[in-house]
Amino acid sequence: MAYELYYWPAIQGRGEFVRLALEDAGADYIDVARMGAGAAGEAALPFPLPQHGAVARPPFALPALKDGPLVIGQTAAILMYLGDRLDLAPADQAGRMWTLQLQLTIADAVAEAHDTHHPLSAALYYEDQRPEAARRAEHFRKHRIPRFLEWFEAVLAANPDSDACLVGRNVTYADLSLFQLVEGLRYAFPRAAARSLAKCPHVVALHDAVAERPRIREYLRSERRIPFNEDGIFRHYPELDG
Amino acid sequence: MAYELYYWPAIQGRGEFVRLALEDAGADYIDVARMGAGAAGEAALPFPLPQHGAVARPPFALPALKDGPLVIGQTAAILMYLGDRLDLAPADQAGRMWTLQLQLTIADAVAEAHDTHHPLSAALYYEDQRPEAARRAEHFRKHRIPRFLEWFEAVLAANPDSDACLVGRNVTYADLSLFQLVEGLRYAFPRAAARSLAKCPHVVALHDAVAERPRIREYLRSERRIPFNEDGIFRHYPELDG
Numbered sequence: 001m002a003y004e005l006y007y008w009p010a011i012q013g014r015g016e017f018v019r020l021a022l023e024d025a026g027a028d029y030i031d032v033a034r035m036g037a038g039a040a041g042e043a044a045l046p047f048p049l050p051q052h053g054a055v056a057r058p059p060f061a062l063p064a065l066k067d068g069p070l071v072i073g074q075t076a077a078i079l080m081y082l083g084d085r086l087d088l089a090p091a092d093q094a095g096r097m098w099t100l101q102l103q104l105t106i107a108d109a110v111a112e113a114h115d116t117h118h119p120l121s122a123a124l125y126y127e128d129q130r131p132e133a134a135r136r137a138e139h140f141r142k143h144r145i146p147r148f149l150e151w152f153e154a155v156l157a158a159n160p161d162s163d164a165c166l167v168g169r170n171v172t173y174a175d176l177s178l179f180q181l182v183e184g185l186r187y188a189f190p191r192a193a194a195r196s197l198a199k200c201p202h203v204v205a206l207h208d209a210v211a212e213r214p215r216i217r218e219y220l221r222s223e224r225r226i227p228f229n230e231d232g233i234f235r236h237y238p239e240l241d242g
Numbered sequence: 243m244a245y246e247l248y249y250w251p252a253i254q255g256r257g258e259f260v261r262l263a264l265e266d267a268g269a270d271y272i273d274v275a276r277m278g279a280g281a282a283g284e285a286a287l288p289f290p291l292p293q294h295g296a297v298a299r300p301p302f303a304l305p306a307l308k309d310g311p312l313v314i315g316q317t318a319a320i321l322m323y324l325g326d327r328l329d330l331a332p333a334d335q336a337g338r339m340w341t342l343q344l345q346l347t348i349a350d351a352v353a354e355a356h357d358t359h360h361p362l363s364a365a366l367y368y369e370d371q372r373p374e375a376a377r378r379a380e381h382f383r384k385h386r387i388p389r390f391l392e393w394f395e396a397v398l399a400a401n402p403d404s405d406a407c408l409v410g411r412n413v414t415y416a417d418l419s420l421f422q423l424v425e426g427l428r429y430a431f432p433r434a435a436a437r438s439l440a441k442c443p444h445v446v447a448l449h450d451a452v453a454e455r456p457r458i459r460e461y462l463r464s465e466r467r468i469p470f471n472e473d474g475i476f477r478h479y480p481e482l483d484g
Contacts, residue, residue: 056400056402057340057343057397057400058396058397058400059343060343060347060350060390060393070336070339072339072340072343073343073347074342074343074346074347076318076346077339077342077343077346080339080342081339094312097312097314097319097322097323098299098314100316100319100322101299101301101302101314101315101316101319104316104318104319105302105315105316108302108353111350111353115357119361119362119374119378120361120374120377120378120381121377121378121380121381121385122381123381123385124381129377132361132362132374132377135362135363135374136361136362136363138363139362139363139364139365139366143363143365148302151302154300155299155300158298158299160298
């Protein structure tokens with residue numbers, strides 16, 4: 001049975017980390033909200049609260065993955081689940097936990113990237129919090145982008161099995177997600193990302209190697225890859241790039 | 243061999259979720275930074291980057307748990323690891339993933355609670371971002387506290403095995419963490435938390451039941467429980483409680 005991905009149809013967002021794992025593995029999946037014609041797709045999305053009876057263990061938010069009767073929310077949990085099934089995680093317990101740790105750190109970076117354009121409230125428009133966004137983005141550019149990327153650089157350099165991937169000698173979902181983090185930072189903060197990445201050759205090499213994996217390469221050139229835009233998590237507002 | 247917890251010695255913070263699991267299980271553990279006299283304890287804390295050679299897989303941030311040669315960072319990953327070992331997680335795979343999902347949602351709530359007093363930058367003092375904090379806190383009180391707590395309420399009501407715990411019929415690390423989330427919200431936002439909790443009787447009952455578990459009860463009354471304070475994640479600034 002095909003995996004079903006539930007996520008907003010017009011943005012990469014957090015769903016993209018799941019899409020990349022499914023695409024890289026060549027998994028059979030349905031991007032549920034994108035199957036409908038145009039905006040109608042969103043109608044397929046509601047995951048109501050449990051009192052509505054549709055799902056016994058309803059995710060708090062999207063993305064969610066449905067695998068038969070099992071529904072899983074939280075991007076890192078979805079990826080841990082898929083990693084075991086799609087051969088995108090190491091088999092040993094310590095390696096599995098380390099891969100989860102890496103993913104959770106990527107998730108932290110993604111959440112902070114989001115908050116650069118929405119520092120006060122996700123319920124307000126960016127235009128209603130621009131001065132605050134400028135201050136938060138400055139902190140993110142100066143302190144957080146370097147700290148995150150240099151940590152991943154150090155992790156790659158210290159991997160005793162390979163400096164081309166984060167864990168062991170095979171690609172994991174954390175590598176695919178690091179690729180996506182680099183993509184997003186380069187889109188949203190091209191100048192700041194370039195400055196930090198100049199010090200992170202292993203991270204850049206990993207990004208480039210992931211982009212050349214045959215299924216990922218095909219995916220990135222397909223219509224299934226939604227372009228970055230200013231509705232997603234990584235938004236390019238030039239004034240936030242310093 | 244005793245577990246070693248690495249976390250800041252003067253705050254509950256994210257380390258408290260780990261402390262509660264260790265305490266509830268009666269596990270043998272060392273709270274490393276608190277073993278030294280006074281502030282000297284912090285000297286025991288550095289987890290250097292891997293190029294420093296001390297740890298092959300260094301956490302990005304604290305808390306970190308050391309179990310023999312294994313070092314794990316990221317609160318949810320630590321708890322998933324401990325959950326299996328301390329009998330604080332279900333044994334089945336679907337239940338383990340659901341418990342992780344619940345924990346990650348608690349982690350999201352905790353991160354948002356932190357950002358109410360630091361909406362712009364963790365590198366600035368609260369006093370340097372008070373107007374912004376007021377706006378972010380208003381959003382958190384009005385929209386996010388109810389959404390999080392009502393989701394947990396619905397999860398408890400929908401658990402087919404018990405409405406006294408989140409997963410199955412036994413206490414998991416997610417229950418202990420929900421207790422702590424309620425504690426923190428009540429400390430930081432007593433008025434807003436009371437308003438939301440009035441609609442969440444199952445959450446309140448779970449909180450109260452956890453507080454009465456013998457080892458937790460003893461822990462909460464001991465000096466090992468650090469009082470809430472305005473250096474931690476949950477800070478009581480009355481102006482942020484509306």
